[in-house]
Amino acid sequence: MKELNVIHSTNDSLFNEVINLLPNPVIIDVIENGVPNTIYCNKKFIDLVGYTSEEIKHHKETHYYYFNQIKNHIFRDGEEPVETRIWVRCKDGKKRLFHVAFTLWKENILISLLTDITDKELFVEMEKLNKLKDRLISIMAHDIRNPLATLQGLLDILHTDDISLKQFKELVPAISQQIDQVRYLLDNLLNWVKNQLNRTNARPQTLSLQEIIYSIEQLFIQDFKHKNIHFSYTIPQDVYVYADKDMLELTVRNLVSNAIKFTHGGGKISILVEKQENLIKVKVKDNGIGLNQEKIQKILNGEAISHIGTNKEIGTGLGLTLCLEFIKMNNGYMEIQSEEGKGSEFIFFTPIGSNP
Numbered sequence: 001m002k003e004l005n006v007i008h009s010t011n012d013s014l015f016n017e018v019i020n021l022l023p024n025p026v027i028i029d030v031i032e033n034g035v036p037n038t039i040y041c042n043k044k045f046i047d048l049v050g051y052t053s054e055e056i057k058h059h060k061e062t063h064y065y066y067f068n069q070i071k072n073h074i075f076r077d078g079e080e081p082v083e084t085r086i087w088v089r090c091k092d093g094k095k096r097l098f099h100v101a102f103t104l105w106k107e108n109i110l111i112s113l114l115t116d117i118t119d120k121e122l123f124v125e126m127e128k129l130n131k132l133k134d135r136l137i138s139i140m141a142h143d144i145r146n147p148l149a150t151l152q153g154l155l156d157i158l159h160t161d162d163i164s165l166k167q168f169k170e171l172v173p174a175i176s177q178q179i180d181q182v183r184y185l186l187d188n189l190l191n192w193v194k195n196q197l198n199r200t201n202a203r204p205q206t207l208s209l210q211e212i213i214y215s216i217e218q219l220f221i222q223d224f225k226h227k228n229i230h231f232s233y234t235i236p237q238d239v240y241v242y243a244d245k246d247m248l249e250l251t252v253r254n255l256v257s258n259a260i261k262f263t264h265g266g267g268k269i270s271i272l273v274e275k276q277e278n279l280i281k282v283k284v285k286d287n288g289i290g291l292n293q294e295k296i297q298k299i300l301n302g303e304a305i306s307h308i309g310t311n312k313e314i315g316t317g318l319g320l321t322l323c324l325e326f327i328k329m330n331n332g333y334m335e336i337q338s339e340e341g342k343g344s345e346f347i348f349f350t351p352i353g354s355n356p
Contacts, residue, residue: 015054016042023051025114027097032108048116085117119193151175151182173226180223187250195290201331202244204352209239209280218252223260224269227311233271240353241280247326248350254319255284255346261309262344263288279332279349287343300324323348 013258019026025045028344029036031036046052083101089094091266102112157163157171214231224231241248252271259269281330289310298305300325327334338344 006078017311020044022113024235025116026074027114029110029112029114030108031110031311036110045114048090048096049088055091073091076219091339093172094160101144113227117156151179173222176222202247204244204351206242207248209241209282210235212252213247213271213273216256219253220256222258227260227263227264227265227267229260229263230268232268233273235271235273238355239275239280240355242334242351243330243354244326247330251323251326252282252284254323255348258319258346259284259286259344261313262286262290262307263313264310275352276349276350280352281347281349283345283347285343285345290340290342291336291338292340296338299336300334321345 018044019040022042022044025048026040026042027038027045029038032075041049041052049272083099084238085097087095087097096116096118098114099117100114102110105111107352110304155175158168213235217231217233220231223229256269256271264270267287269284269286270287274281274283295305299320302321305319306317323346324334324340327350330350332348332350334348335342
């Protein structure tokens with residue numbers, strides 16, 4: 001500290017002139033017994049944060065909040081310089097996000113160079129929201145409007161006087177299917193939006209896979225009958241997973257729904273569950289139209305790919321995106337094995353749960 005004070009005091013004007021030429025905020029602290037004491041901050045720091053070096057000494061909340069965010073980085077493994085991101089509460093009460101590069105000089109003098117990236121972060125967030133908005137508009141304009149239009153057409157037919165009871169009963173499965181499609185689309189859309197806005201958190205618990213898969217079988221029983229698909233599952237006794245119930249159910253539901261969509265009438269869909277050390281492996285297999293490697297890679301990269309099913313079923317492509325994200329949020333991972341014309345295997349691994 002003595003050496004820095006000598007440099008500062010003997011060349012005060014030159015020191016300030018040089019440091020104030022920098023386009024970045026600079027703050028210099030002396031650390032004594034783990035407590036920071038600001039001895040200098042340049043004009044750019046004062047302009048952005050609002051506090052002078054004298055003022056910040058007395059505004060402990062802001063100073064300690066700043067210091068506590070970076071102190072764990074300062075002393076790690078002797079690395080110099082160190083970089084991180086921190087939020088700083090300014091004099092006007094607002095918070096600004098800074099990229100900070102800092103180094104220790106003479107063991108106790110902390111010199112920090114800050115770069116204000118608040119506006120950049122806001123720009124990135126706005127870009128993300130704009131993309132989200134565009135995606136939502138696209139989904140609303142096509143993927144949801146189309147089945148609603150079909151449903152409206154079916155209802156219009158029912159209003160005609162010349163339709164018989166037999167014809168009406170024949171239309172009921174088609175109406176039910178369209179309603180189910182819209183419901184699944186909206187369900188996936190809602191979950192996807194919540195996840196994109198970081199409003200979804202995993203709440204893992206011990207769950208019975210037997211119960212979950214059985215309930216999903218009952219959910220799709222009419223779809224299996226409609227396309228004459230043979231569905232089966234094999235689960236060892238007393239298999240439990242440790243995962244978020246809603247996320248796991250949505251994942252299995254979407255994988256089965258996806259298999260139904262891309263499997264021809266008379267096809268087969270199966271679920272195979274196996275224990276593998278500390279993980280549970282769940283494989284949803286079909287003998288449908290399959291995927292090429294390019295599409296597989298896009299799905300695993302998180303891209304939503306929309307395709308028409310074998311019976312003209314529609315979809316947003318968000319279902320598989322959600323599966324991938326939700327499995328990751330539950331400390332698992334997903335694999336895809338597929339070949340065009342031969343079917344697909346969607347496999348996910350999730351932590352094993354203890355037997356309750």
